[in-house]
Amino acid sequence: MVFRNALTSIARSATASSRIAVARPLATSFARSPATPFAALTQTRAYHEKVIDHYENPRNVGSFLKTDKNVGIGLVGAPACGDVMKLSIKVNEEGIIEDVRFKTFGCGSAIASSSYMTERVKGMTLEEAGKIKNTEIAQELCLPPVKLHCSMLAEDAIKSAIKNYKSKREATGNRAPGHIEV
Amino acid sequence: MLVVAAPAGDPRPRLLTSSQTFSHLHRLTIRPAAAGAAAANSPLPTFLRFNSGSSSSSSSSKECANCHTSQPLESLSCPSCSFLQPLPSDIDYYKAMDLDVSKVPKGGWEVDAKELKRVWRLRMAVTHPDRMVGRSDKEQQIGAQQSALINRAYETLLNPLLRAQYLLDRHHAAPVSETDSLEDPELLMEVMELREALEDAGSEEEANAVREENSQFLNSSIKALADAFSSNPPDLEKAKKATIELRYWTNIEKAAREWSPNDRIEIHH
Numbered sequence: 001m002v003f004r005n006a007l008t009s010i011a012r013s014a015t016a017s018s019r020i021a022v023a024r025p026l027a028t029s030f031a032r033s034p035a036t037p038f039a040a041l042t043q044t045r046a047y048h049e050k051v052i053d054h055y056e057n058p059r060n061v062g063s064f065l066k067t068d069k070n071v072g073i074g075l076v077g078a079p080a081c082g083d084v085m086k087l088s089i090k091v092n093e094e095g096i097i098e099d100v101r102f103k104t105f106g107c108g109s110a111i112a113s114s115s116y117m118t119e120r121v122k123g124m125t126l127e128e129a130g131k132i133k134n135t136e137i138a139q140e141l142c143l144p145p146v147k148l149h150c151s152m153l154a155e156d157a158i159k160s161a162i163k164n165y166k167s168k169r170e171a172t173g174n175r176a177p178g179h180i181e182v
Numbered sequence: 183m184l185v186v187a188a189p190a191g192d193p194r195p196r197l198l199t200s201s202q203t204f205s206h207l208h209r210l211t212i213r214p215a216a217a218g219a220a221a222a223n224s225p226l227p228t229f230l231r232f233n234s235g236s237s238s239s240s241s242s243s244k245e246c247a248n249c250h251t252s253q254p255l256e257s258l259s260c261p262s263c264s265f266l267q268p269l270p271s272d273i274d275y276y277k278a279m280d281l282d283v284s285k286v287p288k289g290g291w292e293v294d295a296k297e298l299k300r301v302w303r304l305r306m307a308v309t310h311p312d313r314m315v316g317r318s319d320k321e322q323q324i325g326a327q328q329s330a331l332i333n334r335a336y337e338t339l340l341n342p343l344l345r346a347q348y349l350l351d352r353h354h355a356a357p358v359s360e361t362d363s364l365e366d367p368e369l370l371m372e373v374m375e376l377r378e379a380l381e382d383a384g385s386e387e388e389a390n391a392v393r394e395e396n397s398q399f400l401n402s403s404i405k406a407l408a409d410a411f412s413s414n415p416p417d418l419e420k421a422k423k424a425t426i427e428l429r430y431w432t433n434i435e436k437a438a439r440e441w442s443p444n445d446r447i448e449i450h451h
Binding site: 075076077078079080081082084086103105148149152153156160 | 358359360361362363364365366367369370373374378426429430432433
């Protein structure tokens with residue numbers, strides 16, 4: 001792996017990729033934390049600090065091997081903006097999501113939504129994870145209305161990953177406790 | 183008395199009396215003939231506002247505000263008095279670029295890029311800000327509106343992705359909604375692979391390799407669009423699907439072209 005000088009102070013995630021696929025927030029004025037009322041006023045098209053946090057410090061970047069029988073992979077796209085999101089879950093024999101990874105090529109809100117989703121579902125059962133609504137994500141990240149579809153994409157991604165995992169289990173005829181009928 | 187340039191076809195310069203000079207125009211507001219051109223003197227519509235062929239203009243011609251000569255909607259300057267004419271903001275982009283859409287092959291898809299550029303240059307010679315020297319303030323405003331619209335028409339018809347979206351809009355196809363989701367596994371896996379390859383690229387050569395691989399997909403989507411639009415009636419479902427794909431390849435092409443070491447891959451909307 002070639003090490004390159006980081007030109008910015010972006011914290012690199014510990015996983016495989018040496019470069020993170022992210023997007024730059026719009027250059028038009030944003031403040032990390034609006035310390036003064038004036039800073040808040042200049043945020044014309046700003047990303048919320050929580051979104052920026054996920055962008056600068058994404059959690060659980062990467063993926064699992066799709067050949068692994070305990071892995072479910074959700075691959076979804078947003079045709080309106082050309083975003084693509086891959087969410088990989090590793091499920092143990094008790095049906096608990098024991099590990100998650102994400103890879104998103106899209107805007108800051110899409111990255112934050114999927115990053116946050118990975119944090120959220122870790123430790124959940126498949127059933128619980130399938131119940132997460134995009135509105136919870138949007139609320140947590142304070143997404144503006146124009147970016148709601150990014151949280152929808154994350155909801156689609158986890159559902160797609162669960163579906164993929166289940167169809168793999170079904171294909172192998174495996175009815176271990178990790179399998180949950182819906 | 184004012185000496186003005188001759189109208190087209192008439193070699194004699196015209197002498198205007200003071201009552202015919204432009205001073206009285208300072209009291210006039212430009213009254214565009216078409217309803218849609220109400221926006222002519224206000225901030226320009228956003229770039230992505232596509233205009234349909236069956237325009238909302240209330241008529242198919244307009245009148246010069248200066249001498250009331252009737253002329254086509256796409257006319258830039260009056261054939262009688264050379265006064266600049268506002269363009270309706272919902273003008274047909276093909277008309278704006280001097281094209282008859284019914285004569286453009288593949289249902290309006292196969293636009294000749296060289297010809298388009300030639301027309302654009304000719305139009306810019308009339309309407310570019312640098313050509314506004316000596317024109318009144320009102321005309322300069324009109325010139326600014328015209329050149330912005332001509333530029334938008336040019337870019338839309340030149341760029342395959344924008345042209346596809348414009349043609350879909352013309353055919354009144356349902357636009358791709360923000361809430362639409364895409365689960366086409368083949369497409370998404372390919373996009374993912376290309377994006378990841380670009381992410382792992384350690385040199386410009388490697389980035390170019392991704393770009394070349396991507397261009398295969400880009401060209402095949404362009405071909406699919408040519409096929410879809412040349413059907414009679416046009417296959418809008420096929421065109422819509424190919425447009426979605428084209429957007430992905432176009433974004434990758436841009437990212438690969440702009441690749442540089444130490445850069446985070448950026449996606450701008």
